[in-house]
Amino acid sequence: MAKDRVIITQGKYVASAVKPEQYPENDLPEIVFIGRSNVGKSSLINSLTRVNNLARVSSQPGKTQTINFFEVGVKIEEVEGRKAFYLVDLPGYGYAKTGKEKRKIWSKFIEEYFLTSPRLQFVCQLIDIRHDPMASDVEMFEWLVKNNIPVLIVATKADKIGKNARQKNIAAIKRKLGIAEVPVLPYSSLKNEGRSDLLDVIGDSLVE
Template structure:
């Protein structure tokens, strides 16, 4: 698997947690954002992508990430001198009922502010659990990103949990729910690192443009 990858991760480290602008990292870098419902497998995907164990803390308790977390990630292209460093930005999970209404409002406000004002945001990876039909909060988030002209890539997590046929059926369901028949959906398995090289290629391309 490793041999086929054209984009390689050279480093991954935690840089900062923020709930307001003043706490964002001082060094400006291109930003790629991860967002999704609580328990969609965001932390596992970050650890799989960077190959740094426990870089993002995997919690059994949904709604654990309550800050915007910045990770500095370095990558290089195989057989090339070119290298890039970017921030992988992990946003709090949305749609978790046990968080109080007021707390959710505060989260929504600082997440919205970040997404609308960050000058270096390249695109958002919206994570959807491939096993289940997208929920109203998933559809709302997707629509919101599209309406605000924020590029979004849908990543279907936990792809190893279902068979190939169910996978195709569920991807079609995501497209239908989001109202985009030709929507690009990238299946990903953090357990097997499936989809990793595809996602790295997308990230690499976005950093070159």
């Protein structure tokens, strides 16, 4: 088995924030994870970092209600010493039960984070590979693109469908988002499939 080029050496929770003065002090690059409630974001973060329960997995959608910062240490094959970054976990969007008012507040502080964080490298937007992107997915994607924020689409729950369906569904995701060349990375948290690919992308962004 090939050795991973990028190895995560540690992951720890650092802070939860709803306003800039609560963001962590350290000047580390930030890689953001966002997606609809129940898209499997916490499972993916735990699979990626291999730290159990780093992000709490909840069967109740809409549990993450703050911006959560995790400090993650990495060792990159071609780089001396270790690197670190903040993995930033954002509240799920598109879940109506949290009530309109509350959702407005969240989107306000999420928007503020996106538009003011100087250290943001790119956003992993998670979309369930089994279904077409929903209106809220498309809206989120278009907003990120409009604000020149680099996006990688991570198609979660890839183990739930066969290889042929996977290609078809990835094509459907690109079509629905309206950008043929947007990168889409299939990921299975259950099987850690796609993990080394995603780590490579993270590694590249830290080395640049």
